[in-house]
Amino acid sequence: MALLDDVIDASGGIARWNSLNRFTLHLSVGGTLFSSAGHAREFKDVTAEGSTRMQSVRFTGITGGDHSGSFQPDAITIESLAGDVLRSWPNPSLAFPEVDPSALADELHLIFFCGVAIWSYLTIPFLLAHPDVVTEELSPWQENAETWRRLRAQFPAHLMTLAPEQVFYFDESALQRRTDHDLFGMKVAHSSWAHDSFGGIVVPTLRRAQTVRPDGTVIAKPVLMDVEIFDAVFE
Template identity: 80%
Template sequence: MALLDDVIDASGGMARWNSLSRFTLHLSIGGTLFANAGHAREFKDVTAEGSTRTQSLRFTGITGGERSGSFHPDAITIEKLDGEVLQSWSNPGPAFADIGQPELADELQLVFFCGVAIWSCLTIPFLLAHPEVVTEELSPHQEGAEIWRRLRAQFPDQLITLASEQIFYFDQSGLQRRTDHELFGMKVAHASWAHDSFGGIVVPTLRRIQTVQADGTVIAKPVLMDVEIFDAVFE
């Protein structure tokens, strides 16, 4: 069986995924990308509601529980809890790509970055089966005593991602453990672990983004982004 088939089966199977339309998460997000910009507590203990079928995600409870933030490919908004729009950012993708520095200066950029990252985290590996995502299995990677299989993915322009090309690592159980790509002019690695099953979909509940040296070695500090998922519901 092909690698992509293996990892989709390990995460719950395409039939189960295709029966779903949305998810709700209880999570916290932190890291130096937030702290360095003065937003260390912005995404602590929040709710994220998203679609499994389109790029759409809404965070409730950001900025100490006082606001919400919505991510869509064509618009980012910051809102009061009653829905009143306080700030908006149209067509954020091209502008975000030009930031060119490892710092998220305001809440709109935070919502965009977190929206893309969390939506991708919840939809991978199923998103890799999208007909316009081009995948290629690479040579295996030695990780301690384990052999991790690797898959390179090239994403189409219509999908908003943190990088158009990414390399995914899967352990011997077929679960995603690492993702490499370029970010803010650096090479970074997303480590993912502590997988759990929610309604038949297996999700990594811990995720960490760190920089990578030229030889592929992950640098322990700083941790650019740290994600902890406390609970997930798929419907």
């Protein structure tokens, strides 16, 4: 069986995924990308509700619980808890990954970044089966005493991603353990572990983004981004 087939089966299977429409997460997001932009606690203990079918995520509880933020490819908004639009950013840039990370000081950019990241986290590996995503299996990677299989993916322009080309690593159980790509001019690796099953869909509940050396090994500090998923519901 091809690597992508193994991976999708290990994550719950394409039939189960295709029966779903939405997800709801309770999570926290942090790291130096946030603290250096003045948002150390902006995404702590928030709710993210999104679509499994299209790129759409709404965050509730940002800015200390006072506001919500919505990500869609054609608009980013910040709203009051009553639903009033406070700020908006129509047609956000597709070239966002090339923007300096200091842009995250603007909450609209921060919501865009988190929306793209969290939606990708929840839809991978199923998104890799999209007909417009081109995948190629690479040579295996040795991680300590383990052998991880790798898949390179090229994403089409109409899908907003943190990078148009990414390399995914999967362990001997076909679970996602790492993703490499360029971000803000850096080579970064998103490590993922502590997988759990939510309604039949297996999700890594811990993720950490760090820079990597030219040989592909991860540099421990700084931690650019930390994501912890406390609970997830798919329906």
